[in-house]
Amino acid sequence: MVTKMTTQQEGAVWELKEGEIRQPGIVHVVMTALFTGVGIVVGALGSLSVPLGFISAFWPGQAIQAVGSIWYGMWGGIAAAVFPLIANSLSAAAPLPVSIAYMPGNFAQGIIGGWAFRFFKADPSLKTSKSWLVFTFGAIIVPNIIGGAWGSTVLRMFGLITPAAHLVTFAGWVVGNSVASWVLGAILLRFVSPLVIRTKAFCKKYWA
Amino acid sequence: MEKFHSESIGATNVENLQFNVPIRRMRRTLLGTVPVESPLYSFHPVTRFFSLILLGVAPLFIDTPELNVLWIMLILLLMIYGRVDMSRLKIYVPLIFTVALFMFSIAILLPGEDPTYIPFKFMGITIYYQRIFWALVSYVRVMALLFGSIQYFLTNRETDMLVSLQTLKVPFPVTYFVGLSIRGADMFMQDMKTIREAERARGLDEGSLAFKDRAKLYAMYMIPLFTLAIRRADEIGNALFVRGYTFAGEVLGGGKRTSTVMNLYQFKVRDTFLCALQVGLFVTMAILQLKFSQFRIDHSPLNAYFLSILT
Numbered sequence: 001m002v003t004k005m006t007t008q009q010e011g012a013v014w015e016l017k018e019g020e021i022r023q024p025g026i027v028h029v030v031m032t033a034l035f036t037g038v039g040i041v042v043g044a045l046g047s048l049s050v051p052l053g054f055i056s057a058f059w060p061g062q063a064i065q066a067v068g069s070i071w072y073g074m075w076g077g078i079a080a081a082v083f084p085l086i087a088n089s090l091s092a093a094a095p096l097p098v099s100i101a102y103m104p105g106n107f108a109q110g111i112i113g114g115w116a117f118r119f120f121k122a123d124p125s126l127k128t129s130k131s132w133l134v135f136t137f138g139a140i141i142v143p144n145i146i147g148g149a150w151g152s153t154v155l156r157m158f159g160l161i162t163p164a165a166h167l168v169t170f171a172g173w174v175v176g177n178s179v180a181s182w183v184l185g186a187i188l189l190r191f192v193s194p195l196v197i198r199t200k201a202f203c204k205k206y207w208a
Numbered sequence: 209m210e211k212f213h214s215e216s217i218g219a220t221n222v223e224n225l226q227f228n229v230p231i232r233r234m235r236r237t238l239l240g241t242v243p244v245e246s247p248l249y250s251f252h253p254v255t256r257f258f259s260l261i262l263l264g265v266a267p268l269f270i271d272t273p274e275l276n277v278l279w280i281m282l283i284l285l286l287m288i289y290g291r292v293d294m295s296r297l298k299i300y301v302p303l304i305f306t307v308a309l310f311m312f313s314i315a316i317l318l319p320g321e322d323p324t325y326i327p328f329k330f331m332g333i334t335i336y337y338q339r340i341f342w343a344l345v346s347y348v349r350v351m352a353l354l355f356g357s358i359q360y361f362l363t364n365r366e367t368d369m370l371v372s373l374q375t376l377k378v379p380f381p382v383t384y385f386v387g388l389s390i391r392g393a394d395m396f397m398q399d400m401k402t403i404r405e406a407e408r409a410r411g412l413d414e415g416s417l418a419f420k421d422r423a424k425l426y427a428m429y430m431i432p433l434f435t436l437a438i439r440r441a442d443e444i445g446n447a448l449f450v451r452g453y454t455f456a457g458e459v460l461g462g463g464k465r466t467s468t469v470m471n472l473y474q475f476k477v478r479d480t481f482l483c484a485l486q487v488g489l490f491v492t493m494a495i496l497q498l499k500f501s502q503f504r505i506d507h508s509p510l511n512a513y514f515l516s517i518l519t
Contacts, residue, residue, distance in 0.1 A: 097265055
């Protein structure tokens with residue numbers, strides 16, 4: 001349900017209140033680790049669900065990447081880069097060297113959403129149409145295009161796909177990630193953000 | 209049979225009091241279970257971690273498919289030696305087939321253009337030999353790499369991984385992060401199981417739901433799951449804080465952090481030998497391929513045989 005909010009109200013979640021001090025702490029490391037654990041499960045299950053060779057037709061793990069970075073800034077970005085390494089190894093979706101090469105793309109798939117929400121001061125609870133737009137384009141479509149371009153290039157560099165198959169692989173990556181992640185990400189942001197925003201682990205800037 | 213308090217090292221023990229039958233004690237690993245008496249556990253976790261680097265990365269240097277097939281057989285033999293429950297591998301069967309289908313389909317349907325490619329006909333379709341053979345090379349190499357990682361995760365627990373990282377002097381925040389991530393994955397799975405059981409106890413029959421409703425149900429599970437994870441993060445963060453752990457992993461007030469788990473394992477002479485052997489083998493293979501191209505496709509007997517037929 002979309003409500004009318006003023007731009008000021010919408011962006012208020014990202015502003016530090018008077019006298020408020022936020023610093024990185026051990027709770028951020030713990031939250032990053034637990035989020036990585038969640039990502040491992042979601043990523044591994046997604047890879048095993050509808051595998052199409054090296055890509056999955058259904059990979060909701062990107063939602064974990066985007067949502068993690070929206071809530072926890074750089075900490076979410078770290079989780080976004082690290083969890084596919086373990087998820088791919090557990091689900092045998094990609095060999096370890098390929099997963100390591102994927103890391104910059106995975107980091108981008110996470111952090112771009114976090115940047116977009118902070119830059120455009122969008123509401124993480126998706127209460128306005130602007131926040132829905134930022135989520136759809138800034139946290140799902142654009143990151144998956146960049147991640148897909150990187151990932152398909154990695155596959156080509158390792159000789160796992162032919163140059164002629166590069167575009168098909170890229171398209172499959174983008175679609176397989178985007179659809180599943182949009183659904184899961186919307187549910188998480190809509191229903192869990194109000195709880196997360198009240199915790200001390202929530203990052204208004206990138207590290208705290 | 210004596211009671212065995214197993215949580216500290218993750219073994220499970222089921223007593224069969226009625227029939228007095230000795231039950232095999234199993235140790236839960238990251239992917240399955242391995243018997244507690246598995247010979248692999250006589251080796252230090254660092255030795256087993258080096259096997260991940262060797263078996264899971266070294267096939268990158270090998271182009272000849274015959275060698276990678278032998279590599280896969282070696283890994284499977286290692287799993288049998290370790291008394292791994294081989295039925296766990298069946299979850300990878302769909303992936304093994306889909307990867308093959310994907311790679312060979314791409315090689316046939318989108319081979320690209322190169323005047324040096326040798327075409328041949330198969331069931332009316334023009335196939336280019338170099339493309340299909342390269343697909344075979346890549347496929348076998350990927351399988352070797354994947355099995356190399358799978359054997360490690362099938363035979364090692366989170367504790368083993370932590371001990372190996374700590375032995376290799378990886379900074380505490382990193383080892384703690386890795387351990388908690390894997391533990392977090394396990395907790396997430398347990399929470400999901402608990403929530404589903406609670407729904408069933410309330411009368412939910414998942415089997416009678418339409419696919420769309422089931423998908424919606426699973427998606428909505430994320431809400432309580434994430435709520436639990438967030439609450440847990442707060443609790444763990446507070447617990448670490450009251451125990452004096454700092455952001456950098458140091459103990460407030462100074463002093464050495466105790467690690468009882470490190471005392472459970474002993475680094476023996478044969479571990480030193482095996483670690484050196486594995487590192488040496490890895491470096492040798494890298495040099496043989498990168499400097500002397502010893503594992504190129506040209507050295508493949510299978511390639512030579514096919515080329516002799518086609519040309």
